[in-house]
Amino acid sequence: MIRPRLLLLLLAVVPLFLTAQSDSERYGLPRRVMPLEKALIRLNEAGANLSYRPDQLPNLAIRVPGGKRTLDRWLNFLLRDTELSYQRGAAGYLVLLDPNLHSRSFNLYGSVTDTRSGERLIGATVQLAGEAVGTHTNEYGFYTLPTPGGRHRLRVTYVGYSPVELEFVLRSDSLLELGLIQNRELPQIIVTANGTVSETGSYLETGTRIGRAEVAQLGGPGGEDDPLQLARLLPGVTSGSDGVGGVFIRGSEAGHNLILLDGVPVYSLSHAGGLLSIFSNQAIRRIDLYKDALPARFGGRIGGVLDVHTRDGNLYQNEFTIGTTLLSTQVAAEGPIQEGESSFLLTGRYFWAGNLLRRFSEEYKFRRGKSGFTDYTVYDLNLKVNQRAGKRGRVYLSVYSGLDDYANLSVQHDTLEPVISGETVFKHAKVYSRRELVQWGTTVAALRYNHVFNDRTFGNFRLSYSNLATESAFERYDSLTEVKNRDVAGSIYSGHYDSGIRQLGLAFDGQHTLGSNSLLRFGVEAATHRFDPQLASGKVSLETFATARESLADTVHRPLQLVAYGSQEGRLNNVHYRFGLRTSVWRNDGKSFLSLSPRALLAGPLSERTDWQLSYDRTVQQVHLLNSFIIGLPSDLWVPSTRSIAPATAQQFSGKLKHRVNAAWSLEGSLYYRRMRNLVSYAEGAQTSMSWLTNLSQGRGRAYGLETLVQRNRGKLRGWLSYTLARSERRFGREINQGNPFPFRYDRRHALNVLLIYQLGEHTTLTGSWRFETGLAYSLSTELVDNFNDPNGPDLPVTNERNGYRLKPNHRLDINLHTILGSKSGRFTHALDVGLYNAYDRHNPVYYDTRREWTVRDNRLPEETQSYLQIYIAPLLPALSYQLTISGSGR
Amino acid sequence: MPARFLAVIRVAAALVGGLVLLSCEEPVELNIDQARSRLVINSNFFPGEPVSLRISATRPVGSPVAAAITDAVVTLYEGDELAEELDYYTDESGRQGGHYRTQHFRPQVGQRYTVHVRAPGYDPVTAVSSIPEPVQLTGLQIVTLSSAVADDKLTYDFTLLVNYADPDHEVNYYDLRVYQRVTPYKLSDGGDTIRMSPYLKTVSTPAYEASQAETISVLLQDRGPNGGVQVHLRSHLDPRQELLGEIVAELRTVSPEYYYFQRSLGPDLSGVSGGLQEPIILFNNVNSGLGIFAGYTSVQLDLQLVASF
CATH class of the missing domain: 2.40.170 (Maltoporin; Chain A)
Structure with a gap:
């Protein structure tokens, strides 16, 4: 009977003891934006024993949430975007440059997307500005950039999009989702081999990219973009x-x-x-x-x-497109199923010129003493649905179906x-008689699941x-x-x-x-x-x-x-x-x-x-x-x-x-x-x-x-x-x-x-x-x-x-x-x-x-x-x- | 406004459709240097039979049928010895004029024969060939057989296995030809069946319907992959007028010239669009000219496909 009572007593007393102890080490800061140095001065004024070199402090304004915290927690918060670390010694806390940060390598990983539509961007360049380190997003918009610790400027570029630069301090493996805004005014490059001189990490991107915007500028027969x-x-x-x-x-x-x-x-x-x-x-x-x-x-x-x-379909807003050329009518609908989580894209083309063809061909052949007609039916459909699957995955279902049906009869x-x-x-x-009947149809479907296993895989x-x-x-x-x-x-x-x-x-x-x-x-x-x-x-x-x-x-x-493949890429000097x-x-x-x-x-x-x-x-x-x-x-x-x-x-x-x-x-x-x-x-x-x-x-x-x-x-x-x-x-x-x-x-x-x-x-x-x-x-x-x-x-x-x-x-x-x-x-x-x-x-x-x-x-x-x-x-x-x-x- | 726009689209589309339709073909002048006309030889010779040559000439596409070449000098050599000068014979039927033929000379197996042809207005031409040793047919066998009646036509679908004694350690070339022996008949007013002379009728394959002028022919080099040759064939009959007799296999042991020429000749594509299909590049063993001069021998074997009527 004694033992349970003792246990209850301990459970009641220990928290009180702990609270009393932490209260004695908690320091208050006001809720406002203040320079880092001023925040450290305030902490010292509140009784903390902090030592630092002012010339090592970055010129950084920090939005301080206010309230009382232990010194460790304040320092972790205040120094998180800096290259500084701290040590606790007999004489108090010493704030100094992290001696191991630059020698350690971390992974930046995530995906690059179109900010407006959520579309993942393939082949976007992610590189450390001014450093010979960079990579491209893969066919699924995913990137991994091994990066040394410390402060860096990250530059993200993609053809037809405004480049983005952001500064950060990397202290651990970090998931960084990046968004770019389309630049509709002046696309700088038309069609390009991905490997351009200025982009580090692009040497191994050997494909030539053809984007839909450039295709639309070129036009095609009857107005059909191709x-x-x-x-x-x-x-x-x-x-x-x-x-x-x-x-x-x-x-x-x-x-x-x-x-x-x-x-x-x-x-x-x-x-x-x-x-x-x-x-x-x-x-x-x-x-x-x-x-x-x-x-x-x-x-x-x-x-x-x-x-x-x-395309994946817009994750944030609905869009409906209807259009016509001299050969076909086109319809496209896209939008979120659940905003930010899932979307759909449905496009279709029907070549209605084929309907006219039959009538004109009958007249044309009749005028030349022939009987018969030419008939041609063409259509195609694309459907794509994608859904986020957990924090690390996304599921895609895409279907294409198209048909050509041609007939030509001619008797003279x-x-x-x-x-x-x-x-x-x-x-x-x-x-003289000719009879030609041709029909071909293609159906393609893919069910895909992307998964980010970890920062490297x-x-x-x-x-x-x-x-x-x-x-x-x-x-x-x-x-x-x-x-x-x-x-x-x-x-x-x-x-x-x-x-x-x-x-x-x-x-x-x-x-x-x-x-x-x-x-x-x-x-x-x-x-x-x-x-x-x-x-x-x-x-x-x-x-x-x-x-x-x-x-x-x-x-x-x-x-x-059965197929298996593997490749390794890298750089030697x-x-x-x-x-x-x-x-x-x-x-x-x-x-x-x-x-x-x-x-x-x-x-x-x-x-x-x-x-x-x-x-x-x-x-x-x-x-x-x-x-x-x-x-x-x-x-x-x-x-x-x-x-x-x-x-x-x-x-x-x-x-x-x-x-x-x-x-x-x-x-x-x-x-x-x-x-x-x-x-x-x-x-x-x-x-x-x-x-x-x-x-x-x-x-x-x-x-x-x-x-x-x-x-x-x-x-x-x-x-x-x-x-x-x-x-x-x-x-x-x-x-x-x-x-x-x-x-x-x-x-x-x-x-x-x-x-x-x-x-x-x-x-x-x-x-x-x-x-x-x-x-x-x-x-x-x-x-x-x-x-x-x-x-x-x-x-x-x-x-x-x-x-x-x-x-x-x-x-x-x-x-x-x-x-x-x-x-x-x-x-x-x-x-x-x-x-x-x-x-x-x-x-x-x-x-x-x-x-x-x-x-x-x-x-x-x-x-x-x-x-x-x-x-x-x-x-x-x-x-x-x-x-x-x-x-x-x-x- | 939308209605007017649609009307514009409609007219423009009609214009596009019309242009595409109206303008897809036009006569064209090639402006190429026409090659000089060459003598053409067509001759397959058989042991013990007169050597016969048809002689014509190439002519430009678009030109009318050329007159027959009747004044050529054609000489045949056996080895290095003059065998005979061939005479010209006019054919009663056919539009290719006559042919040149030996009167007395008959070729033999194993000899080398050379023909020289010269005619006014053409470069002289020459060709060489010989007749190989005959190879015997050793067996005929029906592997599968089925029959069906459709549209009053009786069709036998069968697989024929042909074996022959191809010698080892030497390259031989063959032309296996298959026919069906058919006996035409009719019923007299009194109800009697009157049978007429049988003749060899063409057979077809499941994928190729041969016309009566064609022959199903399989060109072979040495023995078939499994010791013999299996041929999937179809026999079409009109049971109201025809009685099926034997299936006849003719194995021609042929010279390389014969083999390569016949293989290059392939199916008769003269009725197919000349532009859309890859043409056949003819094998040619006539120096300075075109065509074929080739020897062969032949053996036959027959087999009853179904029980006699």
């Missing part, structure tokens, strides 16, 4: 005329590019055969284009990388002049889905019938192409800061695929292939891919480095392919104004795009590496020098050499029949070139001039060009691009772009021979060399006036674009076609002749676009 229009103005990037065929980076093929939409591979990037890309500028935050020095996290393709990031009947032979009259009926988990389904069919029918005797001459040819590729993946991507100069990036991926390529063709009607799908059901392949390795296992058809892809990047300053960069990349591609036609149509089949088709590989050596003449002007020169192995292509003539698997040829290629760029990125007139001298060749087995080397179709020997943006007013720009490129390498037949197999068959065209003829050079001038008008309240924003696409009406050939004609001369039987036709896409087109954005109240 990020790829801008990408094609960069040195080393080209395409077919008016974008047909896709994007070609440094001599590689369209199917060699890794296109990522929020980290998920996309297998088709074009609407309307390439005239427009699937990337709606309203949904896109930015695109990073990589030509070399690829980070190890990118793989699975041997060409360049287009890393597309969509004609009668040739009667031929009189003796007393016999021959009358011939000519029938960040990770992203991703569950992804990508699907491309294409179906196309064509039928060509030409006949000449002698009416009386029903003697028919002519040909019919049809084809049916069907392809599906589906990918389901799970991935983790992490980064860990090792020290002040060292960063580790690592990840693993697993993906299952389903390929279902099918094709059938023949000299029969299209209906013959109605049951082709069922009969070829055994063509499905289901490969599995003045040399910045990144070494990486990517390993992948591809298993299909009972066979596994193990691939290693080492990467190396060295870069640094050569002088105060000049930077250098050297890189080596080995890449491996396990999926192959088989071009059924020369211009890259949806009938192209994606096929996997199988037992008999090894993955394609490429090695690229690249070097770059960049010189900053002054704050506005810079010069850049790059050299590259790329070697490709195990490229896959249809054997000649095999693209029209039989199984894809047994009609392929594997070959090699090489591409090399010089890219130069002069850029002005400040002032009222901004832009660049680039010139590229390049060569790209291929050599396959005897099935293609009889085994002889030949130029790649998009081997643009010379390319000159000019982009000029003139700032007419605070919110108005006038943009002009001009491009000139060597004509496409084309396999042209200029001779005919008698049919070898069928003495009565049609003549055969003879082509002596693959891609041995050059089409006309490709050049075009585009002009666009872009202006933004805002209401006084700021609730309404109008964006208007007026321009001309292909201002001087250049007819850039996509390819040459031949047309068979039957003519009657001198009362003789009809003779067949052929003539050349130039096929081109876009003549002079007006561009007009208007967008109204309504903003709700918010921050």
